[in-house]
Each structure stands twice: as structure tokens, then as C-alpha cells.
Amino acid sequence: MQVTEITYGNWLTHGSQVENDTATACVHAALDAGITTFDTADVYANTVAESVLGEALKGQRRESLEIFTKVHGAIGPKGPNDRGLSRKHIMEAINGSLTRLQTDYVDLYQAHRYDHSTPLEETIGAFADIVRQGKAIYIGVSEWTAAQLRAGQHLARQAGFALVSNQPEYNMIHRVIETEVIPASVDLGIGQVVWSPIAQGTLTGKYLPGQPAPAGSRATDEKGGQRMVDSWLKNEALLVAVQDLRPIAAELGLTMAQLAIAWVLQNKYVSSALVGASRPEQITENAKASGVQIPDELMVRIDEVLAGHIVTDPSLTAGRSPASLRTW
Numbered sequence: 001m002q003v004t005e006i007t008y009g010n011w012l013t014h015g016s017q018v019e020n021d022t023a024t025a026c027v028h029a030a031l032d033a034g035i036t037t038f039d040t041a042d043v044y045a046n047t048v049a050e051s052v053l054g055e056a057l058k059g060q061r062r063e064s065l066e067i068f069t070k071v072h073g074a075i076g077p078k079g080p081n082d083r084g085l086s087r088k089h090i091m092e093a094i095n096g097s098l099t100r101l102q103t104d105y106v107d108l109y110q111a112h113r114y115d116h117s118t119p120l121e122e123t124i125g126a127f128a129d130i131v132r133q134g135k136a137i138y139i140g141v142s143e144w145t146a147a148q149l150r151a152g153q154h155l156a157r158q159a160g161f162a163l164v165s166n167q168p169e170y171n172m173i174h175r176v177i178e179t180e181v182i183p184a185s186v187d188l189g190i191g192q193v194v195w196s197p198i199a200q201g202t203l204t205g206k207y208l209p210g211q212p213a214p215a216g217s218r219a220t221d222e223k224g225g226q227r228m229v230d231s232w233l234k235n236e237a238l239l240v241a242v243q244d245l246r247p248i249a250a251e252l253g254l255t256m257a258q259l260a261i262a263w264v265l266q267n268k269y270v271s272s273a274l275v276g277a278s279r280p281e282q283i284t285e286n287a288k289a290s291g292v293q294i295p296d297e298l299m300v301r302i303d304e305v306l307a308g309h310i311v312t313d314p315s316l317t318a319g320r321s322p323a324s325l326r327t328w
Contacts, residue, residue: 001107001138002163003066005265005290006030007037007193008283009274011044014052018278027056029280031302033287039167039274041112042097043073050100056317058102066108068193069097070142070167072112085115090126094135109136114148121155128159135193140165140193145317146184153188163190165271168317170194172203172263173309175237180314182269192272194264198275202232202239203207203260205246209239244305248298254289261289263302280306 008030014023027038040053050069057065071093074083081088094109109130127139141152141163153163166179166185170192177192185192198204232238242256249259264273277283292307294302303310 001066003037003193003272005037005272006033006287007039007068007272007274008035009195009276010049010053011037011039011041011195011276013276013278014040014045014049020052020055022050022279024056025280026277026283027053029277029283030287031060033167033284034290035274035283035287037068038065039068040101041070041073041110042075042093042100043070047075047096047100050097054100054102062103063140067101067103067106068108068110068140069101069106070110070112072115073096084118085123085126086118087112087126090123090130094130098135103135106136108138108140108165110140110142110165112142114144120151124152124155124159127156128161132159138164140167140190142167143169143317144181146180146314147182149184149188149190153190163188165191165193167193167195167274169196170264170270171197171199172260172306173199173232173311175310175312176314176316179312181317186269192269193272193274194270195274197264197273198257198260199232202326203242203245203256205242205256207233207239208243209236221296235309241306241309244313245302247293248301248305251298252292252294254292255285257286258289258292259294260291261286262294263288263299265292266294266299 008027010023033263038053038057040050043052044050072083072085075093076082083089097106098104109127111123130136131139139156139161141149144166149163149166156163166181168181174196201207201292228316245256245259249256252259261273261275264270275283275286303328
């Protein structure tokens with residue numbers, strides 16, 4: 001399956017940060033920019049984000065779209081079987097997602113995290129049945145470690161399908177997938193659809209050292225955005241270093257956000273970069289990063305500017321998969 005280099009994602013925006021009419025305008029701006037790949041999850045805004053995306057895509061030719069969603073996080077009343085990757089939850093979750101998205105199938109159904117509380121054989125078996133039923137064309141995962149990818153792919157192939165993608169966090173600063181996950185993915189034939197290419201806005205340069213966050217920015221959003229960007233903003237030295245990327249962006253005629261997205265896409269193992277938006281013009285501008293080529297010497301300069309701030313510890317991937325989901 002082919003996807004656009006930029007995937008429009010509606011985490012932290014649809015159903016929470018922005019009104020539905022604005023969300024719809026953002027989706028239409030993505031379509032106008034040539035983006036046909038859309039990513040969501042049932043856990044986003046506790047299922048509301050899927051509904052908003054489904055409504056925004058109504059009337060579009062279904063075969064011309066690539067619609068992704070995910071299963072794992074607690075949804076609905078968040079009871080004991082409303083979460084995880086058990087067969088019960090997966091089979092029920094896919095039906096709910098299809099209803100909200102107003103479609104008979106999704107192009108990619110993803111395990112949002114690894115579930116340590118469910119046998120992997122059970123999870124893979126449920127995904128195999130969903131593919132056979134035609135409710136999902138492909139299966140992927142998100143934030144799985146190299147070992148988890150290898151084990152999952154082995155079982156998937158035995159079950160008659162393959163894991164085709166991983167959705168990890170990846171940007172100029174956060175590079176934890178490079179050491180282990182990428183080599184494993186190359187061996188296994190798994191592509192990367194990466195999230196947070198601009199580090200929750202940090203790499204746009206709008207957060208200035210020693211100054212309050214701009215009004216209306218993600219860092220001021222108390223519904224979830226603030227929590228996601230806070231760790232970056234506490235690092236004053238990092239914010240100073242990010243400002244030193246401005247001459248590089250200017251040399252290429254790019255905005256800082258476009259530079260960050262283009263950097264991600266420069267890496268050949270990245271299939272697509274996930275980009276969200278709270279205003280239509282954001283997606284229009286950021287989509288222009290597709291097709292940009294950054295010369296090798298400028299890639300080296302970027303590494304030099306950010307030296308000391310680049311995170312490469314592969315254990316941080318595993319850290320995003322809790323040891324247990326059973327909290328009731």
C-alpha cells in the first residue's frame with residue numbers, strides 16, 4: 001500500500017482542542033494539499049476523534065483514502081474489557097471504530113501499544129481474523145520494541161498476514177528507534193509512520209528560552225497538549241539550541257516546522273510523517289515539507305547544533321509499554 005509522505009493525524013485536536021467545524025476545515029485542507037492518508041485512534045478524545053474524522057471525510061471516494069486507526073487504550077466507561085489487546089476487546093473495538101469512521105474497513109489497524117497482560121498469540125489471532133473478515137486490510141503497531149516486533153511478525157506470518165508498519169515517536173531530538181527498532185524493522189519489512197516530527201511544536205522555534213509560551217499554543221492547552229510538550233520546554237539549553245536551527249531553515253527557504261518535517265522524511269526508513277493541525281493553514285504550510293531535499297552538509301550542521309540534546313536510548317521505546325494494564 002502506498003501512503004502520502006505526510007499523514008494527517010488528529011490526536012490532541014479533534015474532539016478536544018478544536019471545534020468540529022475547524023477540524024473539518026483542517027481535514028479538507030489536508031485533502032487540498034494532496035494528503036490522502038489519515039490517522040486516528042479510538043482512545044483519542046475517548047472515541048470522539050474517530051467520529052469527527054469520519055464526518056469530515058464523508059462524501060470522499062473511499063478507495064482514494066488510506067484511513068488508519070488504533071486499538072489498546074481504555075475507552076468508553078474504561079472497564080476491565082474496554083482496553084488492551086485481548087481478543088474480546090479487539091473484536092469489539094474494530095466494530096466501534098468502523099461505525100464512528102463511517103466505513104466498512106480501515107486500511108491499517110494498529111496495536112497502539114504492546115499489551116503485556118494478553119498472550120501475543122491471542123492478539124495476533126484476533127488481528128488475523130479481522131483481516132480475513134475484511135474489516136482491516138493491513139495490520140501495524142505503535143511503539144513496539146525490536147524484540148516485540150520480531151515476535152509479533154513471526155506469529156503474524158504463521159497466521160497468514162504480516163505486520164506492515166510501526167508508529168514511533170521520531171524527530172531531530174528523539175531518535176530512540178535508530179539503534180534497535182529500525183534495524184529490526186528493515187529485516188522484517190516494516191515501515192515507520194512517525195509521530196511528533198516537530199517535537200510537539202518545540203522544533204518550530206516558537207517556544208523561546210526564558211519567555212512564557214505563546215497564547216493558544218499547545219503548551220497552554222490544559223486538555224493534554226501541555227503535558228506532552230512540558231518536558232521539552234523545561235530544557236532551557238535545548239530551546240537555545242533550537243533557535244540556532246533558524247539559519248539552516250532560512251538557507252533552505254523553509255519554516256522551522258517544515259525543516260523538522262523534511263528532516264524526518266530525509267531518513268529512508270520513514271514512510272510517512274504524522275502531522276496534526278489546529279488551523280487549516282498549518283497543514284497547508286507543513287505539507288510543503290514533502291519532497292524537500294536537505295543537503296548532507298546541512299544534515300551534519302543540524303546534528304552539530306543539537307549535539308548534547310539528542311536522545312537515543314532504545315529502552316525509552318519499551319518505557320512506553322506499561323508492564324501491566326490491570327489497574328482495577
